[in-house]
Amino acid sequence: MADIGPVPLAVLPTPLQELARLRQALGGPRLLVKRDDLTGLGLGGNKVRKLEYLVADARAQGAHTLITAGAPQSNHARQTAAAAARCGLGCVLVLGPIAPTSITGNLLLNTLFGARIRWAGARDPFAVMDEVAAEERAAGRVPYIIPYGGSNAVGAAGYLHAMGELKRQLEEQGETLNHIVVASGSGGTQAGMVVGARAYGLPTQILGVSIAQEAPALRRKVFDLALLTAAHHGVPFDLTPEAIDVNADYTGAGYGHMGAPEREAIRLVAATEGLLLDPVYTGRAMAGLIDLIRRGAFADDETVLFWHTGGAPALFAYAEALTAP
Ligand SMILES: Cc1ncc(COP(=O)(O)O)c(C=O)c1O
Structure with missing residues (x-):
């Protein structure tokens, strides 16, 4: 390839x-x-180095929206949100399981980068990412799913x-x-x-x-x-x-x-x-x-x-x- x-x-x-x-x-x-x-x-x-290649692949596929998953304080999610903002892409973060009481650290920065956050609750985050991808397609946008940690x-x-x-x-x-x-x-x-x-x-x-x-x-x-x-x-x-x-x-x-x-x-x-x-x-x-x-x-x-x-x-x-x- x-x-x-x-x-x-x-x-x-x-x-x-x-x-x-x-x-x-x-x-x-x-x-x-x-x-x-x-x-x-x-x-x-570290995710910024990975995202240089993942965003290139997303662009090659005509993607409009980056979707990824992680813990509430995921650094990967925060860097993905920043990369999406920098490249003019949408971003949906599937975080979980539940929203913490205080919005600080990475979680605060996600909101500043304009990412939409979906809380997975007890559900499998991969299933939620697939669901978000289907919603994006239904809205006429091409989604690009990035696995945990961009790995x-x-x-x-x-x-x-x-x-x-x-x-x-x-x-x-x-x-x-x-x-x-x-x-x-x-x-x-x-x-x-x-x-x-x-x-x-x-x-x-x-x-x-x-x-x-x-x-x-x-x-x-x-x-x-x-x-x-x-x-x-x-x-x-x-x-x-x-x-x-x-x-x-x-x-x-x-x-x-x-x-x-x-x-x-x-x-x-x-x-x-x-x-x-x-x-x-x-x-x-x-x-x-x-x-x-x-x-x-x-x-x-x-x-x-x-x-x-x-x-x-x-x-x-x-x-x-x-x-x-
Ligand atoms: C600060 C930091 N160091 C190390 C890692 C681990 O990198 P990897 O998931 O590629 O093993 C992560 C992953 O989220 C991270 O956020």
């Missing part, structure tokens, strides 16, 4: 920076951060090509890498990176810190999506599922439940680097990285890159839990 060129939505390349003060606080390996929280559109994050072979192209961007930056800055650590939820970011590492020749470990799923399920999901992505974009792919690195030791009380490890990670990184993580994804992935460093999982002469995938707008929805003593 032909690779449709991206619609430019993101501010690229995102900065590659050193976290020297965080390293000082933790000891252990050299730490770098790839600032995909700074992709720009609608307060940024399909089209969206994953954003991270396939992000690896080319990273490789160029490493060369320019004279850096070498041993490990990438990234939050892995719907798996599209990690799958794209895995394929991109093959496509651009960047031999580094890519460790996905699971946000919610157990390791075998996440590994399978990332592998299957990497296979599809490689086939879709014509990248030779010879990996086995065992070659996909995931760690599911940090899922805590489950999706969206911020606990003590995430809170410590958010506070430490904010206080040492002036850098904001988020309560659901990057806070959890960083809590995992901090624990691995404390356990001596990395040698002092290694370099670990934390790929910041955004999400800080959700901090405001967790204000009470973040400020509790």
Whole structure:
């Protein structure tokens, strides 16, 4: 299948920076951060890279309306709403299960971007998305459904090509890498990176810190999506599922439940680097990285890159839990 060129939505390349003060606080390996929280559109994050390809595909199909689904504080939903606004498309967000009492964080931004919100309640969000798509068609508009997290072979192209961007930056800055650590939820970011590492020749470990799923399920999901992505974009792919690195030791009380490890990670990184993580994804992935460093999982002469995938707008929805003593 032909690779449709991206619609430019993101501010690229995102900065590659050193976290020297965080390293000082933790000891252990050299730490770098790839600032995909700074992709720009609608307060940024990893979905903007995926949406560059998804919106291009939507346009190629003559779509008028983007439809996607997520949790009430979904970063993906917020970035999709921003992309729709930027491109003059309609946007319907199927969120669920129910509306929270306070409209803050990502949910507030969705309304500013003009997205229509449909609460799924107890219903399957995919069935609700299909229903919305039928309504759009009946109104004479062409709908384009984006799966959870923008994670399909089209969206994953954003991270396939992000690896080319990273490789160029490493060369320019004279850096070498041993490990990438990234939050892995719907798996599209990690799958794209895995394929991109093959496509651009960047031999580094890519460790996905699971946000919610157990390791075998996440590994399978990332592998299957990497296979599809490689086939879709014509990248030779010879990996086995065992070659996909995931760690599911940090899922805590489950999706969206911020606990003590995430809170410590958010506070430490904010206080040492002036850098904001988020309560659901990057806070959890960083809590995992901090624990691995404390356990001596990395040698002092290694370099670990934390790929910041955004999400800080959700901090405001967790204000009470973040400020509790
Ligand atoms: C801030 C943030 N980081 C990481 C992820 C996980 O990315 P993926 O769903 O591609 O695994 C998400 C997904 O929603 C996110 O919002």
